[in-house]
Amino acid sequence: MSNQSFDINAKLGKSWKKPPLVQQKWLRWTLLTGFLVYLVLAYWSIDVNWARVYVGLERGQKFILAFTDPDFTSRSADIWEGITESIVMTVASSVVGIAISIPIALGAARNVAPLPVYLVCRGIIAISRALQEIIVAILLVAIFGFGPLAGFLTLSFATIGFLAKLLAEDIESMDRVQAEAIKASGARWAQWINYGVQPQVMPRLIGLSVYRLDINFRESAILGLVGAGGIGATLNTAFDRYEYGTAAAILLIIIVLVMALEYLSGAVRARVQ
Amino acid sequence: MMPTQDLAGSKIWQRRSGRESLFHWILWLLGIAIFAYCWQQISAATTWFFVWDAPRIADDIWTRATPPKWEYITQLGKPIWDTFNIATLGTIFALILAVPVAFLAARNTTPSRLFIRPVALLIIVSTRSINSLIWALLLIAIIGPGVFSGVVAIAIRSIGFCAKLLYEAIEEIDATQVEAISATGASRWQVMAYGIVPQVLPAFAGIAVFRWDINIRESTVLGLVGAGGIGLQLSSSLNVLAWPQVSLILLVILVAVVISEWVSAKVRGAII
Amino acid sequence: MLRLEKLAKTYKTGDQALQAVDIEIPESQVLALIGPSGAGKSTLIRCINRLVEPTSGKVYLGDTELTRLSSGGLRRERRRMGMIFQEYALVERLTVMENVLSGRLGYVGFWRSFMRKFPQSDVDEAFRLLDRVDLAHMADKRADELSGGQRQRIGICRALIQNPALLLVDEPTASLDPKTSRQIMRLICELCRERRLAAIINIHDVALAQMFVQRVIGLRLGSVEFDGPPSGLTPEVLTSIYGEEDWEATIETVDDDDVATQ
Structure with a gap:
């Protein structure tokens, strides 16, 4: 076997330590003390009012107990209206968002689109991803007035950033040979997309769409x-009035609907893939 | 029936036949009906006067918001x-x-x-x-x-x-x-x-x-x-x-x- | 030293992996277990240290009945049985030294092992073992930086540092090239001789088994089909274990050309 020159006697009797994650000693200690100093500073600046927290614990307990006895009835009309509006916004914005995402995804895939189109589409995606739903919603409410239209537009816009990005990545990583074979048969651009690209990305598109439907519902709740x-809005009012029973009921409805949607999206994704 | 025409135009696979085709057809129809209902709900809850006014408001907000107050x-x-x-x-x-x-x-x-x-x-x-x-x-x-x-x-x-x-x-x-x-x-x-x-x-x-x-x-x-x-x-x-x-x-x-x-x-x- | 009595295992799926196997192994005997895939070789080895719970039957290590032990007692007895795995089964993100020292886990408390503060004697022994397999200079490398043969040598060190009386070896050469396979088999057998260990080596390469061991057991469909010296593996015996095939070529390779590799 190999003859490594290694003096075993130099090692015997000496203690052994695991080599540290960060090799340089000064860097290791700087990182560690820096982290501790940060924790202390952060804790100081938070300035927790423990007396207030202590008082709050009682209310917290009341709220947790409310989950065992949620109040679905006393504000049932408000709850029902709010939930349907959420669902309506979710469905409409998912449909519109997905419909707009598809052409943008095609444009944002470097192997399908020419450079200028690519840059424009990537720009749209970047803007949509950088702006959070709630901020977009504030601006759209300021422009279009209160109501579900602003929410619908917000969610549609957010869907574009999410779906178009992931779909474009999928198109970029598809099998080129299959697509080229279609092109070689003399197909026009639209035919090429239809026969060469679409079959490859369809399962992923369906999976992502259902997943996004799930996300849109969660977002619509805020x-x-x-x-x-x-x-x-209904939830906010319930909290403002300390109506924990109603708040618990709404939260339970949201959790159940999210679970159902998650189950649905899991089942759909398992089927198409 | 406009939706059905759209449907035929955007229908993806021509190779389905008989019941399968019918099933997909109904699914699409159902989807469109749901979407139409949702849209109608949103539309009913919207004050369209504000919406038509939106470009002017957006422009107004834009002129007020620029330039940002750097200090x-x-x-x-x-x-x-x-x-x-x-x-x-x-x-x-x-x-x-x-x-x-x-x-x-x-x-x-x-x-x-x-x-x-x-x-x-x-x-x-x-x-x-x-x-x-x-x-x-x-x-x-x-x-x-x-x-x-x-x-x-x-x-x-x-x-x-x-x-x-x-x-x-x-x-x-x-x-x-x-x-x-x-x-x-x-x-x-x-x-x-x-x-x-x-x-x-x-x-x-x-x-x-x-x-x-x-x-x-x-x-x-x-x-x-x-x-x-x-x-x-x-x-x-x-x-x-x-x-x-x-x-x-x-x-x-x-x-x-x-x-x-x-x-x-x-x-x-x-x-x- | 090790005695299996009517050891049987039926998996939840209904597969009868072992049916009433009786084997007795004396002190410091190296034994090869051969047989086709699915004959129950792996299950047999894992039933001994109860990584797989046997359905029925008894396993005695010395005078202790392993199959009756509680989990604490089983842990103590597992220290006396070193195990070597097919895909080395090193913890890839730990260093070589940590992998070797993990063989001592049964002897040290949780906090000492968690803080990597093993007794000095363990550390010395680990270095001696690593030196024995020519890998002491790799002690602080991460296990996934090593080649297959090197990893298997670390796996051997981990089993030996337990100071076992018995080695359970599951397909030690299945993922290695022919030359490294021989080196590893030779190393295992040498170490067993040096330390007077008994070993059960589960191996599918009949020629390799014949070359190194004193006794061969052939398993077929979960029962013992052959038990005897390597020279007893005639074409008829191999046919009864594996099924019809031309065995002459397999047996022919048992000449001592491996002297060249030394």
Whole structure:
């Protein structure tokens, strides 16, 4: 076997330590003390009012207990209206968002689109991803007024950033040979997309769409906080009035619907893939 | 019947036949009907007068908001620091709580599949499906407004997210490495420390940075409901319609989001 | 020293992996277990240290009945049985030294092992073993930086540092090239001789088994089909274990050309 010159006697009797993650000693200590100093500073600046927290614990307990006895009835009309509005916004914005995402995804895939189109589409995606739903919603409420239209537009816009990006990545990583074979048969651009590209990315498109539907519903639950429609407004009112029973009921409905949607999206994705 | 014509035009596969074709046809029709209903609902709840006026309003807001009030940045130092703290401390707390939950939820490490695993999964689902803004609302009602509510809201929201990704990573580990450690006569905790933890550590680090990036985004808006951070300034500027301040704050948030995404991508690239 | 009595295992799927196997192994005997895939070789080895729970039957290590032990007692007895795996089963993100020292886990408490504070004698022994397999200079490398043969040598060190009386070896050469396979087999057998260990080596390469061991057991469909010296493996015997095939070529390769590799 190999003859490594290694003096075993130099090692015997000496203690052994695991080599540290960060090799340089000074860097290791700087990182560690820096982290501790940060924690202390951060804790100081938070300035927790423990007396207030202590008082709050009782209310917290009341709220947790409310989950065992949620109040679906006393504000049932408000809850029902809010939930349907959330669902309506979710469905409409998912449909429109997906419909717009597809051409943008094609434009944002370097192997399908020419450079100028690519840059424009990537720009749209970047803007949509950088702006959060709630901020977009604030601006759209300011422009279009209160109501579900602002929420619908917000979610559609957010869907574009999410779906178009992932779909474009999928198109870029597809099998080139299959697509080229279609092109070689003399197909026009639209035919090429239809026969060469679409079959390859269709399962992923369906999977992502259902997933996005799920996300849109979750987001629609908060848009009401800024006046963009949906269940959020009802929830906000319930908290403001300390109506924990109603709040618990709304949260339970949201959790159940999210679970159902997650199950649905899991089932759909398992089927198409 | 306009929809059916659209349908024929955008129908994807011509090779379906008979009942299958009919089934798809009905599915499309149903989908379009649902969408039409939803649209009609939204339309009914909208004041269209405002919508037609929208371009003018947008233009008006734009002229008021530009240029941003640059000198206002001096007052944003503390809110930015608060926002950073909410995200970072929230992530740290969430990770501390998510680790045990993940080990209890993973099929190969849970002490009891029948009793404990469902409880852990329930924790994951319920914390995950509620947005951090709603958690913040709830916490403000309980422990009062302030940065602390924001930290706790972010922490709770992140538990489910981190625990879910982590328990999936735990379920994917190489079982023979664990077997080898058990075969030496190691105790349950030793098997955990030597066989399982080293295998999930990279995933853990990736999840931590990934969630921190998301939390920076989320903590910028928590102030809208009173849970501290730069969102508080955004909210008060909006209330007094100080559009030049609003535009500056939005710019700052945009920069923060871009930086955190860049940091997170770099760190994750270094780990993998 | 090791005695299996009517050991049987039926998996939940209904597969009868082992049916009433009786084997007795004396002190410091190296035994090869051969047989086609699915004959129950792996299950047999794992039933001995109860990584797989046997359905029925008994396993005695010395005077201790392993099959009756509680989990604490089983852990203590597992220390006396070193195990070597097919895909090395090193914890890839730990260093070589940590992997070797993990063989001592049964002897040290949780906190000491967690803080990597093993007794000095363990550390010295780990270095001696690593030196014995020519890998002491790799001690602080991560396990996934090593080649297959090197990893298997680390796996051997991990089993030996337990100070076992018995080695359970599961397909040690299945993932290695022919030359490294021989080196590894030779190393295992040498170490067993040096330390007077008994070993069960589960191996599918009949020629390799014949070259190194004193006794061969052939398994077929979960029961013992052959038990005897390597020279007893005639074409008829191999046919009864594996099924019809031309065995002359397989047996022919058992000449001592491996002297060249030394």
